[in-house]
Amino acid sequence: MSEPAAGEEPLLEVRGLRKYYFENDSLFDRLLRREPTSVKAVDGVDLEVYPGETLGVVGESGCGKSTTGETLLRLREATDGSVRFDGEDVMEMSGDELTRFRKRAGIVFQDPFSSLDPRMTVGDIVGEGLKIHGMPEESPEDGRSKREWRRDRARELLERVGLSADQIDRYPHEFSGGQRQRVGIARALALDPEFVVLDEPVSALDVSVQAQILNLLEDLQEEFGLTYLFIAHDLSVVRHICDRVAVMYLGEVVETGPTDDIFESPKHPYTEALLESVPRASVEEQGRRVDPLPGDVPSPRNPPSGCHFRTRCPEVIQPATVDIPQEQYRGVMNLRDRLERQGFTAESVWETLESEHDGDDFERDTVAFKEAMREEFDLADLSGATMDTVEDALEILANGREDEAAERLREAFASPCEEEEPVLTGGEHAAACHLFADEEYDRDLDPEDVGNAMGGMGAPGPSPPVDGDVDDDLDPDGPDGTVEADADDSVGTDGDR
Amino acid sequence: MSETTSGTERAGTPTGDGAPEGHPDDVLRVRDLSTRFFTEEGQINAVESLDFTVRDGEVFGIVGESGSGKSVAALSLVDLVDSPGRITSGEVWYRDADLADEFRDDVPEAVDGEFVDTRRLPEGVRRALRGPAFSMVFQDPMSSLNPSITVGEQIAEAVEVQRRARANPRRTRSRTQGYGMGRLIVDSLLPNRGYTSESSMNRAIELLEQVGIPDPAERAHEYPHQFSGGMLQRAMIAQALAGEPDVLIADEPTTALDVTIQAQILNLLRDLQEEQDTSVVMITHDLGVIARMCNRVGVMYAGQIVERGTLSDVFDSPVHPYTEGLIGSIPDLDDPAPRLQPIEGNVPSLLDEEMGGRCFFADRCPKAMSDCLQPIPEYDAEPGTDEHAARCVLTEREYDEADALPPDHFDRNEEVRGDE
Ligand code: SF4
Ligand code: SF4
Numbered sequence: 001m002s003e004p005a006a007g008e009e010p011l012l013e014v015r016g017l018r019k020y021y022f023e024n025d026s027l028f029d030r031l032l033r034r035e036p037t038s039v040k041a042v043d044g045v046d047l048e049v050y051p052g053e054t055l056g057v058v059g060e061s062g063c064g065k066s067t068t069g070e071t072l073l074r075l076r077e078a079t080d081g082s083v084r085f086d087g088e089d090v091m092e093m094s095g096d097e098l099t100r101f102r103k104r105a106g107i108v109f110q111d112p113f114s115s116l117d118p119r120m121t122v123g124d125i126v127g128e129g130l131k132i133h134g135m136p137e138e139s140p141e142d143g144r145s146k147r148e149w150r151r152d153r154a155r156e157l158l159e160r161v162g163l164s165a166d167q168i169d170r171y172p173h174e175f176s177g178g179q180r181q182r183v184g185i186a187r188a189l190a191l192d193p194e195f196v197v198l199d200e201p202v203s204a205l206d207v208s209v210q211a212q213i214l215n216l217l218e219d220l221q222e223e224f225g226l227t228y229l230f231i232a233h234d235l236s237v238v239r240h241i242c243d244r245v246a247v248m249y250l251g252e253v254v255e256t257g258p259t260d261d262i263f264e265s266p267k268h269p270y271t272e273a274l275l276e277s278v279p280r281a282s283v284e285e286q287g288r289r290v291d292p293l294p295g296d297v298p299s300p301r302n303p304p305s306g307c308h309f310r311t312r313c314p315e316v317i318q319p320a321t322v323d324i325p326q327e328q329y330r331g332v333m334n335l336r337d338r339l340e341r342q343g344f345t346a347e348s349v350w351e352t353l354e355s356e357h358d359g360d361d362f363e364r365d366t367v368a369f370k371e372a373m374r375e376e377f378d379l380a381d382l383s384g385a386t387m388d389t390v391e392d393a394l395e396i397l398a399n400g401r402e403d404e405a406a407e408r409l410r411e412a413f414a415s416p417c418e419e420e421e422p423v424l425t426g427g428e429h430a431a432a433c434h435l436f437a438d439e440e441y442d443r444d445l446d447p448e449d450v451g452n453a454m455g456g457m458g459a460p461g462p463s464p465p466v467d468g469d470v471d472d473d474l475d476p477d478g479p480d481g482t483v484e485a486d487a488d489d490s491v492g493t494d495g496d497r
Numbered sequence: 498m499s500e501t502t503s504g505t506e507r508a509g510t511p512t513g514d515g516a517p518e519g520h521p522d523d524v525l526r527v528r529d530l531s532t533r534f535f536t537e538e539g540q541i542n543a544v545e546s547l548d549f550t551v552r553d554g555e556v557f558g559i560v561g562e563s564g565s566g567k568s569v570a571a572l573s574l575v576d577l578v579d580s581p582g583r584i585t586s587g588e589v590w591y592r593d594a595d596l597a598d599e600f601r602d603d604v605p606e607a608v609d610g611e612f613v614d615t616r617r618l619p620e621g622v623r624r625a626l627r628g629p630a631f632s633m634v635f636q637d638p639m640s641s642l643n644p645s646i647t648v649g650e651q652i653a654e655a656v657e658v659q660r661r662a663r664a665n666p667r668r669t670r671s672r673t674q675g676y677g678m679g680r681l682i683v684d685s686l687l688p689n690r691g692y693t694s695e696s697s698m699n700r701a702i703e704l705l706e707q708v709g710i711p712d713p714a715e716r717a718h719e720y721p722h723q724f725s726g727g728m729l730q731r732a733m734i735a736q737a738l739a740g741e742p743d744v745l746i747a748d749e750p751t752t753a754l755d756v757t758i759q760a761q762i763l764n765l766l767r768d769l770q771e772e773q774d775t776s777v778v779m780i781t782h783d784l785g786v787i788a789r790m791c792n793r794v795g796v797m798y799a800g801q802i803v804e805r806g807t808l809s810d811v812f813d814s815p816v817h818p819y820t821e822g823l824i825g826s827i828p829d830l831d832d833p834a835p836r837l838q839p840i841e842g843n844v845p846s847l848l849d850e851e852m853g854g855r856c857f858f859a860d861r862c863p864k865a866m867s868d869c870l871q872p873i874p875e876y877d878a879e880p881g882t883d884e885h886a887a888r889c890v891l892t893e894r895e896y897d898e899a900d901a902l903p904p905d906h907f908d909r910n911e912e913v914r915g916d917e
Contacts, residue, residue, distance in 0.1 A: 060755035061726075176843045177563075206562035206782065211826035211839030233755070240828035240837070259833070277760040279785030281827050283809045288789055289767070292760040296725045344712065351714030352706065355699040376711075 009087070010048035011195060011227050012072070017045040017081035019064070019071045023301070040300050041067045043251030045081070046424065047229075049195070054221065054228040056242030056259070058235060060274075062297060063248040065231045066110075069197040072229075073105055074098070085195070103133055106188035110200035112180030116172040116187075123168035126154040126186045133191060157186040162216060178209035182216070189220065195227045202237060214241055235278050239263050247271045250308040251300055257429030267431035269315045294334060302341065307433065310417040311337045317416050317434055324386050331378035332390065332413050339397075339406040346400045349373065369398040386412075515609035516590040517548075520883075523592065524743055524776050525551040525574075526612065530587030532566075532573045533849075540849040543569040543582065545800035548875065551744060554774040558791030559802075560784060560823075564844040566800035567780045571748045574778070575631045576615070576623050589615045591630060593743075628659055628740030636749035638729035641736060642721045648732045649717025652701035653693035655739035660697065662740075704735040709765060727758035734765065738773075745770075746778045751786060763789060784827060788812065793884065796820050799845050799857035806878065806885035816878045816887040819858045856889070860907040864891065866900040 019042035024034040042064040049055045057065045070076045072083045074090060083090040085101060093101055109115040116125055127150040130136075140149045155165035161182040172180055181201060188196055198217065202210040218241065220226060232238050238245055239259060246256040247268065255268040266272045273293050279285055293312045298304055304311050311333070318329050338344035349369060354362045373394050374380045382390055389412045397405035417434060424430040425437045517528050532544040544566045551557045561567040572578050574589060590612040600618065601608045607617035615623050615630075627633075635641055642651055693701075698717065705713035708731040721729060730750060737745060747766065751759040767790065770777050779790050787794055788808065795805040796819065804817040815821045825838035842861040845851065856862070856869040868890045876892035878885040886892075 060757065178843065206844070207784075207826045208562060208822060208840040209843070211828075211837035212841075214828070215837055215839060235756070236828040236830040239830055239833050263830070273757060275830070277756045278830055279759075279763070279783065279789040280830055281784035281788050281812070281824065283788065283812050285785065285788035286791075286808055287767075289764060290760045292764060293757045296727055296758065297755075338711070345715070348712040348715035352702060352712070355702040355714050 008050055010084075011051045011086055012047070012049040012229070013084040014045060014047040014068075014072055015082045015084075017042055017047075017068065017071060017083065018079040019067050019076060020079045037301055040251050040303060042071060043300075043303070045248070045251075045253055047072075047246055047253065047256075049227055049229055051194075051227055052221075052225055053243040054230050054241055056230045056232060056238040056245040057248060058232055058238045058245060058274075059248035060233060060297060062250070062300060064251040064300070065233075065248050066199050068248070069107070069199050069229060069231050073107055073197055074101075075107070099133065103191045104193055105195045105197070106191065106193040107197040107199060108181075108184050108188045108201045110203050112177050112184055112204060113172075115184055116180055118172050121169050121171055122158065122163075122175070122183045122186075123151060123154045125172070125183060126157050126190055127151065129187065129190045135191075153190065154186070157189055158183075160189070160220075161186045162212070176209075177205055178212060181205060181213055185213075185216065185220070189224070192224075193226070195229070197229045197231065199231045200233070201230075203232065203234065210237070217241065235263075235274060247274070250297065250303050252308060252432065253424065254309065254433070255429075255431040256424065257426075261429045267426070267429070267436055268309075268433050269313050269435075270309050271431075273312075273314070294330070295337075298341070304337075304341070304418065306416075306418040306420055307422050309433075310415060311341070313417065315435065319414060319416065322386065322413060324382060327378055328382055329413070332409060333415065335373070335377045335379075336406060336409050336413065339402055339409070345402060346397050366395060366398040370394045373397070389413075514606075516588075516612040516614070517550075519550045520552055522552040522555075523550045524553050525592070525778075526588075526590040527574070528588045528590070530570070530573055530584065530589065532569050532578055532582055532584050534582040536581055538848065541847045542800050542849050542852060543847060544573055547573075547587070547802055549795050549802060549805060551776050551778055552792075554770065554776055555792045556770060556777040556779050556790045558787040558794040558808075559778065559780045559797055560782065560787050560794060561797030562782055562823075562844060564799075564847065565797040566847070567782075567797045568748050569800075570797065571633065571746050571778065571780050574746060575627055575633055576620075577627075577633070584616070587616060591615050591626070591744075593630065596626075625662055628655065628742065629662060630742060631744045631746060632737035632740055632742035634730075634733050634737050634745065634747040634750045636752050638721065638724075638726075638733050641733055642729065644721050647718050647720055648724065649698055649701045649705070649719075650693055652704055652717075652732070652736045652739055653697040655736050656697040656700045656704075657693055659740040701735070701739075704738055705732065707738070708732070708735045708769075709761070710735070726754055727761060730754060730758075730762050731765065734762075734769070738769065741773070742775065744776045744778060746780070748780045749782070750779075752781065752783070759786075766790070784812075784823065796823070799852075800847055801857065801888060802875075803858065803889065804878075804887040810878070810885040814885075816885075816892050817858075817889045818862045818864050818891070820887075822861075858889075859902070864896045865902045865906075866890070866897065867902060868894070868900065869902070 018040070021039040021041060022036045023039060024036050045064070045068055047055065047057070047068075057068060059065045067076065071078045072090070074083075074093075078091060081091075085105060088097070088101075090101060116122075120128070130150045130153060136146055136149050139146060144152070151168065155168055158168060159165050163179060163182050163186070167175075172183065175183065181204075185201075201217070202213050205213060214237065217228070221228060230238070230242055242259050244257065245259050245262045246253045247262070247270065248254065249270050255262065255266065255271045262271060263275065266275055276290050277292065291314070293314070295312055298308070298311055307313070310316050314330060315326070316330065316333055318324070318326075322329065346369070349372060350364055353368060353372060370391070379390055389408065393405045393408040396408060420434070422432045422434045422437055424432045517526050519526050527547055527549050530544060530547040531542070534541040534543055547570055549557070559567050559570060569578065569582065573584050573587075576584070578584055590609070592611050593613060594611045596613045597608045597611050600613060604617060607614045615626060633641075642648065702713045702717050705717055710716050710728060710731050716724070716728075721732070724732060734750075750766070751762050754762060763786065766777060769775060777790075779787070781787060791808055793805070793807050794811045795802040796811060796817070797803065798819050804811060804815060804820045811820060812824065815824065819840070822838070822840035826840060828834070828837060840861055841863075845857060845860070854872050856865070856873045859865040859869045862869070873888045873890060875886050875888050877883075878887050878892045
């Protein structure tokens with residue numbers, strides 16, 4: 001646990017990392033001339049991890065955090081981007097170089113049940129990496145065989161992670177979840193790595209056991225000077241163990257900074273919403289109502305244009321021509337999103353209205369339709385020109401012309417957030433949100449937040465890690481050779497808790 | 498239950514005559530409920546002598562880790578324990594004046610005032626209570642939604658069952674079988690029976706709307722796999738609401754969901770509970786969810802409720818070292834405490850032969866003493882209240898190092914277990 005010293009070189013540096021999967025890309029699909037769709041699991045991620053620190057990567061299912069961890073270790077081939085480890089380009093490595101990298105960078109997986117081979121003893125599991133890497137290189141001088149040396153090393157590691165050396169010949173099923181995770185950690189440590197990706201290492205464990213493992217990970221880090229990339233969805237765990245944090249949403253990092261800054265003065269509206277949502281285990285939590293984000297996370301097959309978060313963002317920016325209460329603007333945007341991206345139809349509204357009349361004759365009347373829409377989308381209190389536009393659009397919609405209604409609303413209400421993709425800005429504590437990038441957009445700030453926001457906008461300090469051209473090299477079809485068929489599985493791995 | 502003297506052993510859990518005493522607002526009084534599983538490895542005591550009450554319109558929380566028996570406890574309440582499991586003892590007193598009148602003459606031992614012991618009712622009647630009296634929401638939507646039938650149709654079906662039950666209670670009660678797990682089997686044999694009426698379908702759409710599903714009329718025609726996790730959870734809640742239950746039992750209803758979606762579902766449950774005055778039994782491993790939602794809480798360990806009381810009894814003045822350990826294990830979101838205080842060791846196996854006649858937590862308890870090597874009854878933790886109780890000798894006496902068990906006391910017979 002250490003703060004990166006000024007001017008220190010990162011141990012790991014990730015730039016513009018992308019991992020796309022392609023669906024409908026089998027030979028069969030090509031024969032049928034189906035267009036391949038890309039699933040943008042990781043969509044331009046920049047990270048740096050400094051020696052001895054723990055960088056947390058946090059986000060919800062499908063945000064790409066696990067794929068990021070696996071791709072930067074080259075357990076999956078990246079679609080694009082660069083990864084430098086101790087100054088060397090990981091993507092270019094092959095042969096001995098790659099073998100050396102694999103020794104120096106390990107991984108612990110989430111699921112202690114499926115990640116250990118049930119037919120191997122824990123001694124063999126822990127010692128397997130040693131064997132694969134031909135260790136020890138020379139026969140030990142004390143006359144032990146290489147195999148004995150490896151067994152002794154496995155014993156030592158088992159003891160070190162809090163198991164007993166006597167358990168070396170037992171099988172994974174003889175252990176509890178927490179003990180298996182200790183075996184997984186011992187396996188990752190066998191090759192004396194400097195850097196370990198911890199992919200949700202405590203998510204499958206009960207809290208009392210989780211606390212044991214977190215303490216163990218902290219102790220090991222201190223003892224061996226390890227650098228961690230800690231992937232998690234549990235914000236309390238992240239707060240506890242990480243020095244710095246990167247928050248991901250739909251394949252992108254939306255905010256990054258020192259842990260205390262992120263938790264005490266989050267900038268990005270998504271980070272704020274995440275923190276607000278977590279139920280605290282204390283009496284003050286009783287009856288607390290959070291304003292939840294609307295809807296679900298959009299599919300990474302079709303992420304929203306501009307800011308990926310704009311379909312749910314409570315602070316989505318109004319265009320200069322519009323000035324209405326934020327809640328109603330959000331309502332208009334929700335309606336637009338449903339029309340533009342979710343195949344919303346007027347017919348479904350009619351059907352719902354009909355079902356409410358339960359068997360009585362129901363005359364399709366536009367007044368009732370508009371009324372229902374205003375209620376559902378919080379549009380009741382609009383006035384003036386805005387109201388006229390919305391009324392107009394609802395009228396068009398009631399007549400079944402969805403595209404036209406969407407077009408009408410888009411013309412009047414398009415947000416800067418959908419037109420331009422925000423980039424990480426703000427130096428050490430950076431957020432990818434137009435509210436922090438550009439003085440043009442005001443934010444309704446609490447007085448105490450102003451300092452942070454201003455600091456974020458104009459602060460000198462290390463230059464922002466993104467130079468703003470993240471999108472320029474985006475080749476929608478992806479380079480050859482990176483096509484993979486397992487898109488669903490891979491995207492899904494993030495979500496399994 | 499009426500014993501109020503500090504340190505007095507509670508009346509224990511004798512199978513008494515009539516309903517246990519309690520609070521006037523109780524809608525459910527559970528006494529001495531035990532469920533066992535008879536497996537090849539031996540008898541597993543999944544739920545051991547549970548006592549608790551649930552009041553009108555409150556959220557009662559049951560919190561525990563895996564293997565604590567909390568889910569089996571939920572299933573036991575609604576009589577959904579499957580073989581090789583069986584409820585081996587206990588009473589589940591449910592307040593329903595009409596039902597009490599109905600059975601006062603036929604089954605007098607099952608009736609006490611407005612309360613009915615559902616365990617003593619005929620099985621058909623007990624099953625028919627699933628829906629209008631008790632409904633259950635699970636963690637995994639696939640345990641109550643059939644993948645091959647549209648969401649709307651499944652909810653409409655639940656509506657029909659209720660309507661038939663209401664139209665002719667006795668007859669339907671005796672006839673309706675297996676509204677629940679059994680239905681899954683029927684459904685897979687007879688898909689698309691399509692005997693739901695238009696009006697039930699309309700009610701289903703209304704329920705979907707009530708639980709916040711957009712475009713309910715359209716979504717009603719979709720299949721479960723077309724729903725996101727959060728939407729499925731809502732659909733399951735709609736299904737559970739079809740019978741307008743008095744008690745909604747939610748078993749880890751948000752565990753599989755992301756935190757922003759969890760917030761939506763918790764708000765929804767809160768709204769339903771407030772608007773319809775439904776009582777909720779919230780079962781979870783998440784102390785944060787408990788804190789946000791619950792009025793009173795029971796902490797389960799090794800099949801027992803080891804401590805119960807109001808939220809602040811349990812969170813701010815816990816007596817049982819397990820409760821303390823659980824709270825000490827959670828990293829605090831608002832304060833990066835330097836070091837967590839985990840509970841050493843692992844949960845016990847619950848195998849009858851390994852349980853022993855002692856405090857089940859003694860092998861992990863930092864304060865275990867020689868007094869703890871006998872079965873521990875539930876004691877009042879605070880004089881003058883009936884709320885705060887714990888199965889721990891520390892309600893009675895101070896910890897005294899002189900009586901402490903030697904650190905290796907449990908190591909002698911236990912090899913792999915307990916070494917964490
Ligand atoms: S860029 Fe716009 S939509 Fe995105 S987070 Fe910022 S305010 Fe919200
Ligand atoms: S009864 Fe004894 S062993 Fe059990 S929790 Fe209390 S102090 Fe610990």
